[in-house]
Amino acid sequence: MTAAESYSELLRRSKALGVLNSCAAALGWDHQTYMPAKGAALRGEQMALLAALSHQKLTDPKNGELLAAVEGTDLVTDPESDAGANVREWRRGYDRATKIPQALVEELARVTTQAQQVWEQAKKKNDYASFRPLLEQVVKLKRDEAAAVGFNDHPYNALIEEYEPGTTVAELKVLFAGLTAELAPLVKKIVAAPKQPDKGVLERDFPIDRQKMFAEAAAAAIGFDFAGGRLDTTAHPFCSGFGPGDCRITTRYNPKFFNEAFFGVLHETGHAMYEQNLPAKHFGTPLGVACSFGIHESQSRLWENQVGRGRPFWEHFFPRLKQTFPAAFADVAPESFYFAVNEVKPSLIRVEADEATYNLHIALRFELELALLSGDLKPADLPGAWNDRFEALFGLRVPDDARGCLQDIHWSFGGIGYFPTYTLGNLYAAQLMDAVRREFGPALDDDFRRGDFSRLKGWLNQNVYAHGQRFRAGELCRRATGAPLSPKPFLSYLNEKFGALYGVC
Template sequence: MTAADAYIELVRRSKELGVINSCAGVLSWDHQTYMPPKGGALRGEQMAFLASLAHQKFTDPKVGELLAAVESSDLVRDPEADAAANARELRRAYDRATKIPQALVEELARVTTEAQQVWEQAKKKNDYASFRPLLEQVVKLKRQEADAVGFKEHPYNALIEEYEPGTTVAELKTLFAGLTAELSPLVKKIVAASKQPDKGVLEREFPVDRQKVFAEAAAVAIGFDFGAGRLDTTAHPFCSGFGPGDCRITTRYNPRFFNEAFFGVLHETGHAMYEQGLPAEHFGTPLGVACSFGIHESQSRLWENQVGRGRPFWEHFFPRLRQTFPAALADVSLDTFYFAINEVKPSLIRVEADEATYNLHIALRFELELALLSGDLTTADLPGAWAERFEALFGLKIPDDARGCLQDIHWSFGGIGYFPTYTLGNLYAAQLMDAARRELGSALGDDFRRGEFGRLKGWLGTHIHRHGQRFRAGELCRRATGAPLSAKPFLSYLSEKFGTLYGVC
């Protein structure tokens, strides 16, 4: 077999796996949206079967032989060529997958499917005790995964690699320490400022049916293709990209709080437009997959915050919002509304947190995940540890576990190592937006005031979406912005925005 033939076969197998994983994705989406409650046990078996099938096919020794043939050929001479990028990322994934036992893959799929269902009910009933046994199993299985994969210094390094290749615990500790040192004083200044927004204008009656229509219209305006996607309701908002032509987002509605659903939709739409912008011809291969979870998160945070919480955006949308909710907003000015949606205030819930405090929520979860994985913290002590550390960071007492350690879905699906990518996404988003503004100039803000977002979407498509995994996250950032990832653009953005709003900087 020639190297060219080996590459063709490697791509064929990769695309086949892409279809299998897409099927699993549909079942997972259904699990969190429309599946009847009694379907959990069967769904667990279905997910375990598909995970096992995908693992068997990918860890077939033939895949290793095909990779070796491609890697030793001229096909990879240019590191940016399709074959070189696909081979590099398939090698990384193959080497990881072949270290994980088949039985562990199946058990993780089975346990996490059950855990998600139990978590949803536990959160509704504020019943951590019912979820704890499943969480204990998840942590145990993720420790086994880390041991199987291998790691240096901390088992967390083996798990973060799945979401953000190349990132380490040491780097993240330094990052979070630096951010906390910068953000805590800023938040204290803002909270103590004499000028404060009237958040009450967002806590009026906003009928859910109208919220849905308005949110969908905004999603279309910024670039979401509803011909290739849909919007549904679930307990925890998420985005599922199954492949070309099918990307689905979810949100949750609160009839007494405008922000919850609307900014959730903008966030998930950012994710979805990345998925819809990936090259369809490369579906099933690394070139048709998002670069990293941090880069993925940058797209959602960019549209939710950098755009959606910006004044130019609302200079266009606020008149339409008042028409949609005349009873709630008849006496509200644009200035009042804009200040309200940008309120900075320590709060209990991560997904409702403002831009200045959000990363403190992630720092908390990162600390607790490290302790859980190393064994320094038991699942029995998790609620107490959460409450203690939360009060130290935010000055707030946790009223119940539903608004404490049960608020996020991530641990139930085994996503230990996922949370830091949210903070990385915030940093990437600020740096990307800064670069886009430098290149596109003042015309960008003028676009937003007219309700036109195609220029920004096109810039992101050119610099981020179309590349898939051709470059690792750090290199993609450098190419798009001209500099390695830095917290400076993000911190400067916060200081300028909130300094002006609150008159503190």
């Protein structure tokens, strides 16, 4: 078999695996949306079976033979060519997967499916004790995974590699220490500022059917294709891309608070537009997969915050908002609304956090994950450790576990190592948007005032979406923005925006 024939066979196998994984994604979406509670046990077995089949296909020794037949040939001389990028990522995935026993893959799928169901009820009932045994199992299994894969310095390095290849604990510690040192005094100045928004304008009566209508209209306006997607309700908002033509987003509605659903929809729409605009011809291969979780998160944060909390966006949408909720906003001026949706205030819930405090929430979770994985923190002691560290960071005492260590779904699905990608996403979003503004200048905000987001979406298509995994995240950032990732654009953005709003900095 020639190198070209071997590569063609790898493509065929990869695309078949992509279809299988999309089946698991569909069942995962159903699990979080419409599956009846009593279906959890069977769904766990279904997910375990699909995970086993996927693992078998991925670790088939024939794949190793085919990769060896292609590597070092003229097909992959250019590492940025289609074949070069695909083979590089296939090799990374194959080498990682072959180190993880199939029994561990099956058990992780089985336990995390059950854990998600238990977590949802535990959160509703503020009952950490019911979730703790499952969390103990998840932590043990993720330690087993890290040991199987192998790591340097800390087992966390093995897990974050799954989400953000090349990132290390040492780098993240420096990043979070620097951000915390910059953000804490900024937040303190803002909280102490005499000028403060009236958040009460967002805490009125907002009928859910009207919220859904307005959110769907905004999502469609910025670029979500509802012919290839849908919006549903769930306990914890997420985006699930099954493949070309089918991408689902979810949100949760609060009839007494506008922000929760609307900005959640913008956030998930940012994820969804990345999925919807990946090159369909490459589905099932690395070139049809998002670059990294951090780059993926950059798209949700860019559309939610950089665009959706900007003044030009609301110059277009606020009149429509008043038409949708005439009673709630009859006495609200545009500037008062804009100030309210950009309130900075330490709060308990990560997904409701403002731009200035959000990364402090991630720093907390990063610290606790490191301790859980190393064994320095036992799951039994998690609530107390969470509460103490939260109070140190935010100056707030956590009233209950539902608003503390139970608020996120991530640990129930085994996503240890996932949280830092949110902060990386914030940094990438700011740097990408800075590059867009340098290229288009004031014309960009003029577009937004007209409700036209095509120029921005076109730039993102060209510089982010179209590449899939052709480049690693750092290289993608450098090519798109002209510089390696830096926290400076993000910090400059925060200081400029909130300095003007609050009269500080």
